[in-house]
Amino acid sequence: MKIIMLGAPGAGKGTQAKQIADHYSIPHISTGDIFRANIKQGTDLGKKAKEYMDKGQLVPDELTCDLVMDRISQDDAKDGFVLDGFPRTIPQAEALEKALDAAGQKMDFAIDVDVPDDNIIGRMSGRRACLNCGATYHIVSIPPKTEGICDRCGEKLVQREDDKEETVKNRLNVYHEQTQPLIDFYQKRDILRTVDGTRSMEEVFSAIQAILGA
Ligand code: AP5
Ligand code: MG
Ligand code: ZN
Secondary structure: OEEEEEOOOOOOHHHHHHHHHHHHOOOEEEHHHHHHHHHHHOOHHHHHHHHHHOOOOOOOHHHHHHHHHHHHOOHHHOOOEEEEOOOOOHHHHHHHHHHHHHOOOOOOEEEEEEOOHHHHHHHHHHEEEOOOOOOEEEOOOEOOOOOOEOOOOOOEOEOOHHHOHHHHHHHHHHHHHHHOHHHHHHHHOOOEEEEEOOOOHHHHHHHHHHHHOO
8 A cells, every 4th residue: 555644744644654554564654754864863865954954944856756766666665655744846746656657556545634734833842753763742642651752762752953933834834835736636646535633643543544444
């Protein structure tokens, strides 16, 4: 099963993508997580990506597309994958379609996790992330068992650089301008499904399971 998660920053794409990946035993591929891992390791890609990410802008398509095409061609992705944070521009969506087409494949679903802008700021300010394993928490709605410590791997949790209120507003603007057009793109291909992302994490996952089946 090949799935794309769409939705504004903070809509819960990562939270749901991890559950989908566990449930259906397919890899979770998050471009944001890949960039953050590169920043942490101080790679060239990380240095370039950080300039854009800290401002809430998109990393250029040239740096993003090859990375994803390479990742989805790896062995563990041959039975499917869940893409989180990619594509987020029309050229990225076209590049993905072209690459899959060349391999005689296509995406199965694009799931839009719909959350109004008003709800987003509160979610972001309470988010805590594990830079080691990618797990995400919320200090109020989805707290870790021990404050400040990742349940999955025991690493210290941090607040993301780009979760400051000004940067979040910028990310929302970028989302509306460059990523929202993908809703139309996937609607035309008849694979768009929308879930109400304002409900609890469990309710959102049930809605997604109803779409994906089993
Ligand atoms: P990325 O890491 O993808 O960030 P984003 O799209 O802004 O999305 P977030 O990760 O902030 O939110 P999410 O939807 O995953 O929500 P989450 O599950 O964490 O990208 C970061 C940056 O990298 C971009 O700005 C860009 O610069 C660059 N980049 C990445 N991909 C790129 C690409 N393809 N092209 C160009 N540039 C790219 O949930 C948010 C919070 O809410 C958490 O605290 C969570 O615990 C909580 N929560 C989740 N679900 C619920 C619920 N149902 N109820 C209550 N709280 C909930
Ligand atoms: Mg995320
Ligand atoms: Zn962790």
